[in-house]
Structure formats: structure tokens, C-alpha cells
Amino acid sequence: MNQDIEKVLLNRKELSDIIRNLGEKITHDYQNKNLLIVCVLKGSVYFFTDLSRHIDLPCRIDFIQASSYGTGTVSNGEVTMIKDIQQDLSDFDVLITEDILDTGITLKHIKNMLLKRNPRSVAVAVLLDKPSRRVANIKADYTGYEVEDEFVVGYGLDYNQLYRNLPYIGILKRDIYE
Numbered sequence: 001m002n003q004d005i006e007k008v009l010l011n012r013k014e015l016s017d018i019i020r021n022l023g024e025k026i027t028h029d030y031q032n033k034n035l036l037i038v039c040v041l042k043g044s045v046y047f048f049t050d051l052s053r054h055i056d057l058p059c060r061i062d063f064i065q066a067s068s069y070g071t072g073t074v075s076n077g078e079v080t081m082i083k084d085i086q087q088d089l090s091d092f093d094v095l096i097t098e099d100i101l102d103t104g105i106t107l108k109h110i111k112n113m114l115l116k117r118n119p120r121s122v123a124v125a126v127l128l129d130k131p132s133r134r135v136a137n138i139k140a141d142y143t144g145y146e147v148e149d150e151f152v153v154g155y156g157l158d159y160n161q162l163y164r165n166l167p168y169i170g171i172l173k174r175d176i177y178e
């Protein structure tokens with residue numbers, strides 16, 4: 001295990017089970033819809049690639065990148081768009097995939113932005129939910145796992161752009177960021 005990790009929260013097997021379950025639910029719910037899965041870079045890239053392979057439907061994929069964190073562990077409340085989708089959304093049922101719903105500021109901003117483009121629907125799938133820290137009024141339609149107020153990394157989640165490639169989700173030791 002990486003020496004900066006206090007404890008493994010979700011190992012490979014647990015992640016895989018959670019994601020297969022979510023994929024099956026989504027497959028069931030999106031029959032006869034026109035699915036466009038939107039990956040929010042960079043954090044949700046591992047979740048998105050695994051989840052999309054458990055969605056047994058014809059669908060399209062696209063990518064969006066927003067930034068709200070800078071280098072710390074607390075959201076500064078400002079969301080900057082770095083990369084947007086080119087696709088016209090008017091015929092699509094959009095499913096946004098995100099690594100973690102924390103304050104909700106980032107997802108709320110992205111969801112509102114996409115809603116303005118008149119898609120058929122917009123839903124949100126998050127691997128992790130940290131409801132204790134919610135500021136924005138937003139709920140995920142699909143949630144993998146609820147976390148306590150700890151800073152977690154791995155499987156796409158970073159601290160200062162590190163730890164994304166860990167194959168598990170772990171709680172980062174406090175002395176790394178305090």
C-alpha cells in the first residue's frame with residue numbers, strides 16, 4: 001500500500017462490485033433513451049471507463065473539464081470551465097459521471113450549464129458522496145458509496161494531482177495536507 005494512505009476505504013473488488021451494480025441500474029433505466037455519458041475530467045476518468053463498460057446500451061461518450069479546487073482540499077467556490085463538449089445536446093439523455101460529490105458546487109455548475117442547452121434529460125452518477133459537506137442544492141441520481149468527512153484519493157481522485165493511479169480508494173494521511 002502507498003505509505004501516504006491511512007486506510008483503504010474501497011479495494012478493487014469492492015469498487016468493481018459497486019460499479020457493476022450502478023451499470024446494471026443505469027442499463028435498466030435508460031432503455032429506449034438516447035444516452036450520452038459525460039466524463040468530468042480528470043477525477044472521474046477511471047470511474048467513467050469502468051462504469052460505461054457495464055452499461056449494456058448503445059450510447060455516446062464525451063468529456064468535460066472544470067476546475068474548482070486549485071491545490072488545496074477545500075473548494076474555493078469558483079468553477080472554471082477548461083474543456084467543454086462540442087456535441088449538440090438537444091436529442092440526448094445526458095448522464096454526467098463524477099468522482100465525488102462534495103460541496104456540490106462543481107456539479108451544480110456543470111449540470112446547470114448543460115440543462116441550458118435543452119437536452120431531453122440530465123442525470124448525475126457519482127462514485128462517492130460526502131453529504132456532510134454539501135453547500136449547493138444538488139443530489140446524485142446514482143451514488144456508489146457514501147463517505148465520511150475525510151479526504152480520499154485514488155481511482156482518479158487526487159491530492160495535488162498525485163495518487164490518481166492507485167487502484168483503490170484510500171483515506172489520505174492528514175499530515176500530507178495539514
Ligand code: XMP
Binds near residue numbers: 075151152153158
Ligand atoms: P465540490 O466541492 O465542488 O468538489 O463538490 C468536487 C470536486 O472536488 C474534488 N474533491 C476531492 N478530491 N478527495 C479528492 O481527491 C476528496 O475527498 C475530495 N472531495 C472533493 C473532486 O475533484 C471533485 O470532483
Ligand code: MG
Binds near residue numbers: 041042100
Ligand atoms: Mg473532480
